[in-house]
Amino acid sequence: xxxxxxxxxxxxxxxxxxxxxxxxxxxxxxxxxxxxxxxxxxxxxxxxxxxxxxxxxxxxxxxxxxxxxxxxxxxxxxxxxxxxxxxxxxxxxxxxxxxxxxxxxxxxxxx
Amino acid sequence: xxxxxxxxxxxxxxxxxxxxxxxxxxxxxxxxxxxxxxxxxxxxxxxxxxxxxxxxxxxxxxxxxxxxxxxxxxxxxxxxxxxxxxxxxxxxxxxxxxxxxxxxxxxxxxxxxxxx
Numbered sequence: 096x097x098x099x100x101x102x103x104x105x106x107x108x109x110x111x112x113x114x115x116x117x118x119x120x121x122x123x124x125x126x127x128x129x130x131x132x133x134x135x136x137x138x139x140x141x142x143x144x145x146x147x148x149x150x151x152x153x154x155x156x157x158x159x160x161x162x163x164x165x166x167x168x169x170x171x172x173x174x175x176x177x178x179x180x181x182x183x184x185x186x187x188x189x190x191x192x193x194x195x196x197x198x199x200x201x202x203x204x205x206x
Numbered sequence: 207x208x209x210x211x212x213x214x215x216x217x218x219x220x221x222x223x224x225x226x227x228x229x230x231x232x233x234x235x236x237x238x239x240x241x242x243x244x245x246x247x248x249x250x251x252x253x254x255x256x257x258x259x260x261x262x263x264x265x266x267x268x269x270x271x272x273x274x275x276x277x278x279x280x281x282x283x284x285x286x287x288x289x290x291x292x293x294x295x296x297x298x299x300x301x302x303x304x305x306x307x308x309x310x311x312x313x314x315x316x317x318x319x320x321x322x
Contacts (some may be wrong), residue, residue, distance in 0.1 A: 139311075141310050
């Protein structure tokens with residue numbers, strides 16, 4: 096089993112739709128969780144951290160479910176500019192923290 | 207704003223050549239990372255460094271070495287380039303290990319390396 100798994104997509108959704116991605120992780124000792132966004136042929140950039148209590152930033156909501164070992168990202172009212180690949184990132188304890196990236200979920204918002 | 211720069215955006219090298227990829231960050235970050243990104247495989251960690259002259263192997267260190275002589279600069283070295291090292295190479299830095307803010311990684315624009 097991969098340490099961090101994501102559905103590669105692509106998710107093709109119309110403008111204004113709500114879309115959700117999940118990311119599962121295998122290490123129950125994982126400590127920190129993030130969502131990064133990567134535009135085509137660009138570097139990844141932090142979208143948001145994921146807190147145990149869940150967190151929201153405008154149209155974006157991130158949730159953590161430790162019992163089932165997954166994190167989720169919900170995007171409401173999708174915009175064309177949301178088209179990108181969304182990377183799940185998990186850090187685990189053990190000396191210097193191990194950072195693992197998922198392979199990403201591609202989102203295409205269609206006019 | 208954190209700025210991470212990489213020495214080249216595109217690089218073409220021949221098999222067997224020694225290749226140097228340079229990365230510089232301007233925010234006094236402790237940690238620096240080198241990844242490669244390949245379609246379907248995502249980002250894979252090659253090496254990271256948590257302090258000057260300190261380095262740790264990542265998941266795929268074979269065929270690579272690194273150097274961190276100054277805090278702001280982290281170099282990736284391909285001792286003898288091979289065609290399977292054709293990839294996008296991304297450098298990143300983070301402030302430290304503790305806390306979500308400190309762990310946030312900032313990436314450079316990437317170097318697309320083609321080994322012929």
